[in-house]
Amino acid sequence: MGLLGAIEAGGTKFVVAVADENYNVVERTAFPTLDGEKTLDQVIAFFDKFENIDAIGIAAFGPIDIVKGSQTYGYVLDTPKRGWSGYDFLGRMKAWRDIPFFWTTDVNGAGWAEFETGAAKDVQNMVYLTVGTGIGAGIVSNGHLLSGYGHPEAGHIFLQKHPEDKYAGHCPFHGDNCLEGLAAGPAIEERWGISAKEIPDEDIAWKIEAYYIAQAALDYTMILRPEKIILGGGVPHRDILFPLIRESFSEQMSDYLEVPDLDDYIVPVANGDNAGILGCFYLAKTLV
Amino acid sequence: MGLLGAIEAGGTKFVVAVADENYNVVERTAFPTLDGEKTLDQVIAFFDKFENIDAIGIAAFGPIDIVKGSQTYGYVLDTPKRGWSGYDFLGRMKAWRDIPFFWTTDVNGAGWAEFETGAAKDVQNMVYLTVGTGIGAGIVSNGHLLSGYGHPEAGHIFLQKHPEDKYAGHCPFHGDNCLEGLAAGPAIEERWGISAKEIPDEDIAWKIEAYYIAQAALDYTMILRPEKIILGGGVPHRDILFPLIRESFSEQMSDYLEVPDLDDYIVPVANGDNAGILGCFYLAKTLV
Ligand SMILES: Nc1ncnc2c1ncn2[C@@H]1O[C@H](COP(=O)(O)OP(=O)(O)O)[C@@H](O)[C@H]1O
Ligand SMILES: Nc1ncnc2c1ncn2[C@@H]1O[C@H](COP(=O)(O)OP(=O)(O)O)[C@@H](O)[C@H]1O
Ligand SMILES: [Zn+2]
Numbered sequence: 267m268g269l270l271g272a273i274e275a276g277g278t279k280f281v282v283a284v285a286d287e288n289y290n291v292v293e294r295t296a297f298p299t300l301d302g303e304k305t306l307d308q309v310i311a312f313f314d315k316f317e318n319i320d321a322i323g324i325a326a327f328g329p330i331d332i333v334k335g336s337q338t339y340g341y342v343l344d345t346p347k348r349g350w351s352g353y354d355f356l357g358r359m360k361a362w363r364d365i366p367f368f369w370t371t372d373v374n375g376a377g378w379a380e381f382e383t384g385a386a387k388d389v390q391n392m393v394y395l396t397v398g399t400g401i402g403a404g405i406v407s408n409g410h411l412l413s414g415y416g417h418p419e420a421g422h423i424f425l426q427k428h429p430e431d432k433y434a435g436h437c438p439f440h441g442d443n444c445l446e447g448l449a450a451g452p453a454i455e456e457r458w459g460i461s462a463k464e465i466p467d468e469d470i471a472w473k474i475e476a477y478y479i480a481q482a483a484l485d486y487t488m489i490l491r492p493e494k495i496i497l498g499g500g501v502p503h504r505d506i507l508f509p510l511i512r513e514s515f516s517e518q519m520s521d522y523l524e525v526p527d528l529d530d531y532i533v534p535v536a537n538g539d540n541a542g543i544l545g546c547f548y549l550a551k552t553l554v
Numbered sequence: 555m556g557l558l559g560a561i562e563a564g565g566t567k568f569v570v571a572v573a574d575e576n577y578n579v580v581e582r583t584a585f586p587t588l589d590g591e592k593t594l595d596q597v598i599a600f601f602d603k604f605e606n607i608d609a610i611g612i613a614a615f616g617p618i619d620i621v622k623g624s625q626t627y628g629y630v631l632d633t634p635k636r637g638w639s640g641y642d643f644l645g646r647m648k649a650w651r652d653i654p655f656f657w658t659t660d661v662n663g664a665g666w667a668e669f670e671t672g673a674a675k676d677v678q679n680m681v682y683l684t685v686g687t688g689i690g691a692g693i694v695s696n697g698h699l700l701s702g703y704g705h706p707e708a709g710h711i712f713l714q715k716h717p718e719d720k721y722a723g724h725c726p727f728h729g730d731n732c733l734e735g736l737a738a739g740p741a742i743e744e745r746w747g748i749s750a751k752e753i754p755d756e757d758i759a760w761k762i763e764a765y766y767i768a769q770a771a772l773d774y775t776m777i778l779r780p781e782k783i784i785l786g787g788g789v790p791h792r793d794i795l796f797p798l799i800r801e802s803f804s805e806q807m808s809d810y811l812e813v814p815d816l817d818d819y820i821v822p823v824a825n826g827d828n829a830g831i832l833g834c835f836y837l838a839k840t841l842v
């Protein structure tokens with residue numbers, strides 16, 4: 267077998283890597299995200315050095331078109347990010363070299379790593395939720411990445427507001443109606459006027475944050491009945507959130523539904539910040 | 555090929571039927587739901603008349619255990635309905651005759667009929683939502699009925715309250731927090747103090763009802779990205795709801811996400827009240 271390739275295509279930085287069939291990294295590099303064309307120039311310059319790549323997994327910031335058969339399959343869709351709207355990301359890669367590519371979202375990439383060898387390695391149904399600059403989810407149902415008319419946008423479900431929260435919300439589409447508008451990193455920072463990292467553990471900020479994440483977890487539970495809900499991204503680096511989320515989940519659920527023991531149900535990522543690249547390798551491997 | 559059997563096991567009535575391989579009904583009967591043991595006596599007395607049944611589809615009121623490998627697979631779970639909690643429904647049927655049974659929820663049965671030959675026959679991803687005495691959903695993702703740690707309980711997702719709605723809600727677990735507590739038939743009737751059938755089309759009751767169903771449809775859309783959302787059950791017999799729901803959906807979504815044309819996206823059932831039995835036949839057929 268030849269090598270596997272990985273492209274973790276983030277809105278602020280790209281990470282590219284190649285590994286052998288046992289996922290030992292041969293080379294890896296990162297660079298800031300420019301516009302589509304210029305960024306892909308760098309991606310291709312990196313992979314050009316390797317003759318024997320069998321497949322590449324691409325986990326890209328969205329929204330992207332992942333619907334096979336769609337006219338714009340492989341494109342980046344409407345995005346405020348300059349030089350990316352309507353960019354044919356996958357087309358450019360295919361024009362470069364005719365090998366199999368696994369094309370999916372950044373959260374599906376990291377989520378798949380959790381599913382294969384991370385916190386969800388023993389289950390077939392999971393939600394990987396990342397809470398950072400934005401909020402998004404990668405969902406595995408019955409062992410497969412869930413998608414339909416497009417990929418999930420599970421950060422934009424509507425939530426009830428916490429009774430003590432007066433913040434106007436920061437989602438440009440839904441204000442304070444949706445999870446991302448209320449609970450992403452920038453919402454925390456705008457609401458309290460200080461960096462999320464600097465808010466002390468005892469602050470009510472984390473109770474409110476936990477309430478929103480718990481309510482979202484409740485909705486995912488009702489609809490998807492996952493066996494694990496895994497929290498990634500910068501905000502869940504705050505360990506205190508986990509007990510607070512579990513407590514709030516249990517209160518809001520009010521004994522309606524049987525779920526796994528909460529300490530095993532709502533859990534942090536196991537692959538850490540390596541999940542994105544690892545997921546790309548695993549997804550590439552499914553193609554060879 | 556022999557015959558196919560169907561059991562539509564509702565909380566108030568049971569419908570049982572047998573059909574030939576082309577779904578022509580050979581015999582069909584209905585009777586009120588008694589306790590588990592007595593009701594199944596009648597079910598078995600009905601099917602006993604047919605020697606050559608190849609498989610039976612069972613679509614049962616819930617909650618039920620549909621997790622293969624679970625200790626209580628095939629059982630009715632905790633329910634306020636007398637004589638049903640912990641009843642081994644599927645076990646009783648298997649003891650009667652050793653043929654294949656498709657064991658699933660009532661909403662999955664009706665939803666599957668919509669998926670096979672109804673409003674969702676041309677898609678692979680759909681939500682069938684029934685709004686009647688309760689609210690529940692059957693979800694098809696990538697051509698398969700979605701389940702995980704259990705079956706979906708999509709009627710109990712949390713919603714934002716309509717600003718003009720003062721009703722306290724009727725979900726025994728979630729009060730006015732969840733969809734069912736706010737928008738099922740009994741909620742409408744308790745809120746307005748009159749039968750839902752008698753509320754005129756122009757009444758604000760339907761605007762509020764549409765707002766809740768639309769908000770739920772939005773959450774299903776964000777998480778599942780279905781190609782169709784199909785509304786069944788008694789309440790959507792009110793035709794005026796459909797334009798109101800589509801309008802509210804569009805307002806709440808606020809152009810965030812591309813969905814199919816709303817007239818094709820949020821639609822009524824195509825199989826009418828026959829969907830439940832039809833779905834059981836189709837599910838039975840998957841086993842032969
Ligand atoms: N220990 C922490 N406690 C709370 N918030 C944190 C912590 N570490 C990082 N964050 C927040 O996480 C957010 C960034 O998340 P991250 O997932 O790293 O970014 P991105 O989504 O851009 O990849 C920032 O708002 C930051 O304040
Ligand atoms: N035309 C109608 N307009 C509004 N509500 C209706 C209409 N027809 C039936 N309903 C309501 O639907 C509910 C019953 O739904 P149904 O699905 O038939 O019951 P179940 O869930 O018990 O099977 C009742 O609350 C009834 O008032
Ligand atoms: Zn939003």
Ligand SMILES: [Zn+2]
Nearest residue numbers: 710725728732
């Ligand atoms: Zn409820």
